[in-house]
Amino acid sequence: MNFRDSGYALTYLGLAGIVFVAILGLEYAPGLKPCTGGGCWGAPEAYRILYLHVPFAWCSFLSFSILFYGSLMWYLKRSEDAWVYFQSGSDLGVIFGLGVITSGPIWASAEWGRPWDWGDMRLNSFALLTAVALFLVYSRQSQPDTQQNRDTLSAVGLFGFALVPITAGATTWWDTTHPEVLIVESGETLGMSPEVRSFLLISFGLMCILFTGLLILSNKRYRLAAEVSSRKNELDQEAIS
Amino acid sequence: MSGITEAYIAYAIMLGLVIWFSRDLLTSISTLETELEFLSDEQPKTAEEE
Numbered sequence: 013m014n015f016r017d018s019g020y021a022l023t024y025l026g027l028a029g030i031v032f033v034a035i036l037g038l039e040y041a042p043g044l045k046p047c048t049g050g051g052c053w054g055a056p057e058a059y060r061i062l063y064l065h066v067p068f069a070w071c072s073f074l075s076f077s078i079l080f081y082g083s084l085m086w087y088l089k090r091s092e093d094a095w096v097y098f099q100s101g102s103d104l105g106v107i108f109g110l111g112v113i114t115s116g117p118i119w120a121s122a123e124w125g126r127p128w129d130w131g132d133m134r135l136n137s138f139a140l141l142t143a144v145a146l147f148l149v150y151s152r153q154s155q156p157d158t159q160q161n162r163d164t165l166s167a168v169g170l171f172g173f174a175l176v177p178i179t180a181g182a183t184t185w186w187d188t189t190h191p192e193v194l195i196v197e198s199g200e201t202l203g204m205s206p207e208v209r210s211f212l213l214i215s216f217g218l219m220c221i222l223f224t225g226l227l228i229l230s231n232k233r234y235r236l237a238a239e240v241s242s243r244k245n246e247l248d249q250e251a252i253s
Numbered sequence: 254m255s256g257i258t259e260a261y262i263a264y265a266i267m268l269g270l271v272i273w274f275s276r277d278l279l280t281s282i283s284t285l286e287t288e289l290e291f292l293s294d295e296q297p298k299t300a301e302e303e
Contacts, residue, residue, distance in 0.1 A: 020279075023275055023278075027271065027272065027275060030268065030271065031268065034264050034268055037260075037264070038257075038260060038261065038264060055255055055256030055259070056255060056256070057255035057256045057257040057260060058255070058256025058257070058259045058260055059256075060256075060257070060260040060264075061259065061260050061263040061264070064263070064264060064267045064268075065263070065267070068267060103274075107270050107271065107274045110270060111266065111267040111270050111271070114263070114266050114267075115263035115266060115267055118259045118262055118263040118266075119256075119259065119263065121259070122256035122259040123256070222271065226271075226274065226275065226278065229275075229278045229279070229282065230278060232282055233278055233281050233282050233285065236282060236285040236286060236289060237281075237285055239289055240285055240288050240289050240292065243289065243292045243293070244292065247292065247295060
């Protein structure tokens with residue numbers, strides 16, 4: 013294994029980082045009192061889930077942005093590189109999206125007493141976004157890799173991206189059960205304590221390192237797969253001629 | 254209930270997902286590199302040889 017390759021180094025560093033965050037988050041992060049300035053917490057220890065849940069959610073938005081970039085570039089250039097980004101974006105969108113929609117309901121059942129709120133715009137639009145990414149991954153794997161299929165899937169990727177701003181702004185534009193924007197707008201009188209906020213930002217920084225490493229490796233995988241496929245075609249052509 | 258058990262379960266799921274995905278990526282890359290190396294050495298088979 014070539015450690016000089018930045019993808020490997022960033023992935024290992026990111027993995028070690030989030031394991032470190034997990035240990036700190038579960039064992040050493042500041043706890044919450046059952047009732048704080050922002051209101052009362054039914055399950056104050058369950059809030060620790062947010063140290064990974066929130067960075068996962070932000071990284072899933074990054075994944076969907078990569079997917080959007082890949083879809084758009086595929087339409088504009090029809091290049092193999094655009095398709096590589098499309099594939100990586102959809103894979104990463106599924107992984108980070110699944111992390112969010114499994115950890116969120118676990119927190120919600122502890123805190124709200126129910127895992128899901130079907131009337132909450134943020135929860136439902138995020139679930140739909142993850143479902144779009146899952147659909148793209150399964151379609152890619154089950155359908156023949158033709159230009160027509162790539163066009164169709166890219167169109168779904170492009171329109172699916174419209175859900176990103178809707179999901180991100182849902183807590184501001186609609187009444188939701190999901191907590192509102194706290195991290196960006198936290199101040200002295202509102203939101204989370206500076207220790208919790210700093211911890212979350214460190215966790216997000218480490219998650220970004222992991223995300224970058226995974227993106228580089230995923231792109232490498234799909235480029236290699238394209239090269240293998242192209243080499244097989246060459247050999248077939250040479251054998252025929 | 255304080256919710257610490259739920260926190261451990263959620264962490265296990267999230268860490269499991271990224272570790273599984275990283276492992277899958279590394280295995281695929283290694284397999285593809287081996288396959289590409291093999292194909293690079295491969296000479297095309299003629300119809301008679303087949």
